[in-house]
Amino acid sequence: MTFSSRHRWVSGGSFAALLTVFCSAVAAGPSFDAVRQAWRPSDLPVLDRHGVVLQTVRVDGRARRLAWVPLTEVSPALMAALVHGEDKRFWQHSGVDWAGLARSAWQTTLNQRTQGGSTLTMQLAGLLDADLARPSGGRTVLGKVSQMSAARELEAAWRKSEILEAYLNLVPLRGELVGVAAASQTLFGKHPSGLDAQEGALLAALVRAPNAKEERVAERACGLLRSLAGQAEVPAAQALQDERCHGLPLLAATAMARPGVKPMGEQIAPHAARWLWAQTVAASKAGPRGPMNGALPDQAVADTTVGALARAWPAHLQSTLDARLQRIALRALREQLGELQQRQVTDGAVVVLDNASGEVLAWVGSPGLMSQAPLSAAGKSSGAAPDVDAALARRQPGSTLKPFVYGLALERRLITPASLLHDAPTQLAAGAGLYLPQNYNHRYRGWVPVREALASSLNIPAVQVGAMVGPDALFERLNTAGLRISHSGGFHGYALALGSAEVSLMDLTNAYRSLAQQGRWSPWGAQPTPSHGAAQARTVFSPEVAFLLGDMLADNAARAPTFGLDSPLVTRGFAAVKTGTSKDMRDNWCVGYTQRYTVGVWVGNARGTPMQRVSGTAGAAPIWHTVVQRLHEGQPSQTPTPPAGLVQVALQQAGQARRSEWFVQGTEPENSLLSSQAVVRVGAPQRFGIKSPVPGSIYALDPDMPPDVQRIVLDGEPGEWWLNGQRLGRTTAAQPTLAWAPWPGxxxxxxxxxxxxxIQSLRFEVRGATLKPGALPPSHQKARASG
Structure with missing residues (x-):
């Protein structure tokens, strides 16, 4: 029951009834502690797993309130100016200043400027109960008496210091600002404890006229300063010449012109905070027991304006993040982007997951104001993070999908880590056209083991394996790993093996986490829950396949042909890691896991513009390396224990160092020492006439790729190749293919x-480009032989 509802039965303006209202027994109102505990700032604090504030998130757009400020942390100058200007007898009266009421009534009778008879306690009653607040048309006699009665209740239950403290936190001061904390931070950029005499007087002057012009506020503040010093009232122009008021008009103008400022405290997880708030709102709408629909223990405070705030949202948002790891990830991202500025790289994101639980330990959605991502007007004024959360934005992952391609083939026993794949120019039929995958560096290595093909991130072998398992099966398995790829396998085709679909960094990092968890997937989360995602867990790969993939991704010798022996992918302990670069260098990724953590990094440009000369180890990998090294300081990551279904065999292959290789039981070779011929070669070429292109092929030139890297491979029996009556070149057994620069037509x-x-002839078509004036005809081009 509110203050006013207890007195609403009074009617008719009867003087006897008014006396009954005022003199009735004092009812129990809300306690000071209950009001303080129910207080909710408009910017909720987001806490890490240890209770450290990571971020504040604005949840109330109607008013700006900060955390409750104790009276001991308020400037004495402000308190003195406020009490002197609003309620000089505050420390003496019992809620109602009868002398002040009489003076106000007499001035009203004489039609003079009134001082107002409401005490601070009466004003606080109006702040706590909306029914007792002063209406726009003025308060009635009955309303005034109800407010006086409510003030008596407060004075009977609260200490004077508690009344003043609550008033300082609840009083509206200017525009959306409520309470001295929000006003002090916004207008002066400081905590209320640091206000000087002039600043305190300005805030006290705003109580009576919150939205007055700065000239009027300065004049009233000057009057307060002079009155506090015992000076007589003089005209405003003369008063401003007093030394106590020097600079006051300029200070007032500067304060009133200040734009919205950044919230106080550390602000290092804006995107996680937005996600947590959205989840909280969704949970609240889902049912009556949501986090914002709980009942307050004190019903008296539940009926107040502060109680309404407590019912609207929680006191804080709890997260699974770790503030220390969040700072490490953010610092590593910003430092690396600073190094990449000359290469047209402005954005990035970092995610750290706990392997066992799936809890998010670090969530960096952007580097902050370094980013070139879109930023709302409100964000620019408050220094907020860009609107784009790169941890959740969907982009092409490039080669980071290759482990899942090989994993599906290993599961079906189509390959083993020792199987040989042919790394050479390849063409795959795709409808009426052909798909021509190319390696990142446009070089080819011939026959390579699966281990090296995956660790060195070779494109041609990955596409060959993808063709074995089929786009539809790969599409299904990627979604089992939680990547939520759209459309269908047929839509993406063979390019799906090279990351043509779009995924988010968060989902991709969690998919790699499933490999760290012996092939078991469960959802990620940033909200602490007792049994996070256990009911939704599912199998992506068997423990044996997950181990083989991790073993190959952690093999520094196998990745050395592409990345070298001393790349950022090398760590002090065990780490299985993969890089990826999307088409036209628009996205660069590095995702990997250790014994305890899975770390994902993306760098690029939120606006989609390409980067310049950023390789797999020059973009995201250094950030990944820094974060992983810091995660395992003093405790190196340990190599996982092989599952029981694996066997290890000594292996010797041509061109390869002697090594021990893991096999799923039943797929191991019969002999412990094998020549290259003893290991199955996948996709051995056979030539009968023209193998490629096939008759009727339609090639589409890619406008985003440089022309000098686009080639059509002519493959078939040894002989001479003729195009449109012009000789292109000869192929032999040693050089079995020709690479021809495609020409439209x-x-x-x-x-x-x-x-x-x-031997054979056929027709095909090239589309997707226009001829430049003076360009050479096809007969003047040279085809390049390749082995």
Whole structure:
């Protein structure tokens, strides 16, 4: 029951009834402790797993309130100016200043400027109960008496210091600002404890006229300063010449012109805070027992304006993040982006997950104001993070999907880590056209083991393996790993093996976490829960396949041909890691896991513009390396224990150092020492006439790729190749293919034997480009032979 509702039965303006209201027994109102505990700032603090404030998130757009400020942390100058200007007898009266009421009534009778008879306690009653607040048309006699009665209740139950403390926190001061903490921070950029005499007087002057012009506020503040010093009232222009008021008009103008400022305290997890608040709102709407729908223990405070705040949202937002790790990740990202500024890189994101629970330990969605991502007007004024959360934004992951391609083939026993794949120019039929995958560095290595193909991130072998398992099966398995890829496997085709679909960094990092968890996937989360995601857990791969993938991704010798022996992918302990770069260098990724953590990093540009000369180890990998090293300071990551279903065999292959290789039981070779011929070669070429292109092929040139890296591979029996009647070149057993720079138009291709006999001819078409004036015709181009 509110203060006013207890007195609403009074009617008719009867003087006897008014006396009954005022003189009735004092009812129990809300306690000071209950009001203070129910207080909610408009910017909720987001806490890490240890209770450290990471961020504040604005949840109330109607008013700006900060955390409750104890009276001991308020400037004495402000308290003195406020009491002197609003209620000089505050420390003497019992809630109602009868002398002040009489003076106000007499001035009203004489039609003079009134001083107002409401004490601070009466004003506080109006702040706590909206029904007792002063209406726009003025308060009635009955309303005034109800307010006086409520003030008596407060004075009977609260100490004077508690009344003043609550008033300082609840009083509206200017615009959206409520309470001295929000006003002090916004207008002067400081805590209320640091206000000097002039600043305190300005805030006290705002109580009576919160939205007055700065000139009027300065004049009233000057009057307060002079009155406190015992000076007589003089005209405003003369008063401002007093030394106590020097600079006051400028200070007032500067304070009133200040834009919204950053919240006080550390602000290092804005995107996680927004996600947590959205989850809290969703949970509240889902049912009556949501986090914002709980009943307050004190019903008296539940009926107040402060109680309404407590019912609207919780006191804070709890997260699983770790403030120390969040700072490490944010610092590593900003330092690396500073190094990459000359390469047109402005954005990035870092995610750290706990392997066992899936809890998010670090969530950096952008580098802050370094980012070139879109920023709202409110964000610019408050120094907030960009609107784009790169940890949740969906982008092409490039080669980071390759482990799942190989994992599916290992599971089906189509390959083993020792199987040989042919790394050479390849063309795969794709509808009426052909798909021509290329390696990142446009070099080819011939026959390579699966271990090296995956660790060195070779594209051609990955696409070959992807073709074995099929796009539909790969699409399904990637979604089992929680990547939530859209469309279908047929839509993406063979390019799905090289990351043509879009995923988020958070989902991709969690998919790698499933490999660290012996192939078991469960959802990630940033809200602490007793049994996080256990009911939703599912199997992505068997423990044996997950171990093989991790073992290959952690093999520094196998990745050395591409990345070298001393790359950022090398750590002091065990770490299985993979990089990826999307088309036209728009995205660069590095994702990997250790014994305890899975770390994902993305760098690029939120606006989608390409980077310049940023390789797999020059972009995201250094950030990943820094974070992993800090995570395992003093406690190196340990190599996982092999599952029981694996066997280890000594292996020797041509061109490879002698090594021990892991096999799923039943797939190991019979002999412990093998030659390269003893290991199955996957995709061995066979030539009968023209193998590629196939008749009727349609090639689409990619406008985003430089022309000098786009080639059509002519593959078939040894012989001479003729295009549109012009000789292109000869292929032999040692150089079995020709690479031809495609030219738009319809073409006739013929393959002739050494004696001039035509082995085969066909027609195909190239689309997707226009001819530049003066360009050379196809007959003047040279085809390049490749082995």
């Amino acid at each position: 319809r073409h006739h291709l013929a393959l002739r034997a050494a004696d001039g006999r035509e």
